[in-house]
Amino acid sequence: MPHFFKKEQKLKIIPLGGIGTVTKNMYIYEYGADILIVDCGIGFPEEEQLGVDLVIPDISYLRDKLSRIRGIVITHGHDDHYGGLPYLIDDLGKPQIFATKLVSGFIQNKLTEVNKWKGQSLKIIEPEKDTLQLGSFFITPFRVNHSVPDACGLSIKTPIGQIIHAPDFKFDWTPVDGKAFEVGKLARLSQEGVLCLLSDSLGVTNRGYTASEKDIQATFDEQFAKAERRIFVTTISSNVSRMQQAINSSIKFGRRVVLAGRSIEQNVFTAKRLGYLHYPLETVVSLEESRKLQPFEVTYLISGCYGQENSALVRLARGERTNLEISEGDFVIFSADPIPGTERAVNRTIDQLIEKGARVIYSEIQGGLHVSGHGCRGDLAMMVGLTQPKYFVPIGGNIRHMHEYKRMVVEMGYDPQTVFEPKNGEWLEFGRDKAKIAGIMELNDVFVDGSLVGDVGPKVLEDRRVLSSEGIVVVILNKDKSGKIAASVGIVSRGFVYMADSTSLIRKAENLVRQEGAGRDIREWSKVKFRIEEKLGNFFYKETARKPLVLPVLVDSAA
Structure with a gap:
């Protein structure tokens, strides 16, 4: 068996x-x-x-x-x-x-x-x-x-x-x-x-x-002692230990703390409520309350240490915040090193802050800011x-x-x-x-x-790349009463060429479109559209060494 x-x-x-x-x-x-x-x-x-x-x-x-x-x-x-x-x-x-x-x-x-x-x-x-x-x-x-x-x-x-x-x-x-x-x-x-x-x-x-997280405290104290105006400290919004040390230095040097950025504010209050952050309640003040204080009496904990688009620090560096701005002599302390893939964004933010007059302290020029x-x-x-x-x-x-x-x-x-x-x-x-x-x-x-x-895929990203570097050309064709594509052609350029200075180029492009589309039955629109995209793309590249996104549009002029 x-x-x-x-x-x-x-x-x-x-x-x-x-x-x-x-x-x-x-x-x-x-x-x-x-x-x-x-x-x-x-x-x-x-x-x-x-x-x-x-x-x-x-x-x-x-x-x-x-x-x-x-x-x-x-x-x-x-x-x-x-x-x-x-x-x-x-x-x-x-x-x-x-x-x-x-x-x-x-x-x-x-x-x-x-x-x-x-x-x-x-x-x-x-x-x-x-x-x-x-x-x-x-x-x-x-x-x-x-x-x-x-x-x-x-x-x-x-x-x-x-x-x-x-x-x-x-x-x-x-x-x-x-x-x-x-x-x-x-x-x-x-x-x-x-x-x-x-x-x-x-x-x-x-x-x-790896060094102990506690080693950061001495560096914070050293930098806080030098600062004569406002201090902005940026770190990972969940780095509760780092924020505790920034708060400790603020208390030591007689500063109130403002939480700038939704993620920072949310995480600080959560950590405080659950017993992971320790400070007197009067230490943290609102942005509005901070306006009554002298510049040397305020520290801002601010999100954006990786140069994230739309973070509080990045918008501040670009001058896009209406309720807060960088002033000459403000200290900005980056207490986080860039992770792979964020280096360019971080460096760009640092440069923008320096241009606005801030003294930016980061790991390349000051040790002990990040562990x-x-x-x-x-x-x-x-x-x-x-x-x-x-x-x-x-x-x-x-x-x-x-x-x-x-x-x-x-x-x-x-x-x-x-x-x-x-x-x-x-x-x-x-x-x-x-x-x-x-x-x-x-x-x-x-x-x-x-x-x-999940709705954005490789094709959308490729279109965005072309738009950012090459521009777009919209080709407007009309459907006549007989169901044919009319001979009239309109071309609009954005980010590709300046229309007023490129009349000859645009005229040639319009003629090329007519050759491909005029008189064709609208039931053939898919083929016509593809041919216009291909022909115009090659034509523009030959004439300008640039290949904009070509977007043909069919309008019902008989309606």
Whole structure:
């Protein structure tokens, strides 16, 4: 009689973001009928992605598996780890969210803003005592240090083995909030054996260990002592520890604090309410109240440290704020270093502020303004030593960071075959005896443009690029009473050539359009339109070495 053996289930780990990039972190853990999501973040658009506000993960893989999602666990309160929730939570079927106390406050704010908080289940987890069972996954959070308080890593125990998910961390022995990395807890968890470590890799090219967040306080005090006028401090809007230190210096030097920017204001009040920020209530004043104070009595905490379009600082630098402006001698302190992809925007903002007379203090000219929340090579090697995993996946860095992480692990004596460097969409498959990159799915960037989510694609972005660099030519044709395209042609140029100085060029273009369209049946409009776009595009390029966006329009003149 034949024997039938049940096929062993495999554990899948699928990165939808966060691999080969610093942002848009989102990971799927899949075992049998159960799916666990870790983080749901946003990314920032590239320079050429004109008009795009944010980039979010492509969740196409999950759309027919919503009933299998057991929950979403958020590791910490940075937008690149939880900022995608307002755009994706409904499409994910509104699964329960799990996060620490401060992060839960941030999430509630985000979902309330877009009217998606009602009916959403959100459970606060306490790393010191909580464990979770979500289907086949037994999750034990452990406290880590990062640039935002209440960050955690995850021990994820599965039937195949234990995974340590440690996205953004460092070992800070003197954290501002007084809550140290739970090293002992992680060591005890790791004694049970670690199948795979998913580890932050961003700081691997920096030797040694990352400095303590508390080191910033002395630099703030030094700069505040020099300032004779207003001080603007910009940092990540969720960096509560950094804002605490800016507030400490303000109090020390007799300054009141103004919260400039919606995200800063919202996060400060949330952190204060939940007990993560400490200051006398009279310290924070409104913008209107600050007008009664002398310039040396005011500090502004202002959003926009990455040069984000429409942030409070960027609008201030461009002179677009009607209620606040930069004056000669104001101090602007950048207490955050640009993340990859934001350097040009940050440099442009710094230049604009300097042109307006501000004294801008940033990392290239002043040390001690920023301490990374990501561990250096020593921190990352310590994590390896604590967990001693069988396999490794470097995450949260660019390709060069992932590759250098692999070199570090090999130098520590591990087999290079145990380090996987997948791309987003490539899934890892784990059995009891082996692991491999088992396949790849196609992922597309999903763009957020104002209230539009996913409606802006490559064609729209290409049109915007052409419009910004080449301009547009609108070709207006008429339909006559017989249903034919009339011989009259109108051409309007914007951003391409000045019409009054280009009459010969425009006349030739009108004749070319007549040749293609005049007398043709309107039922052939699609073909005519395509031919006009092609012919005029080539003609303009030949005449001007520029190729504007050509937009033919058919008007019913008989109506």
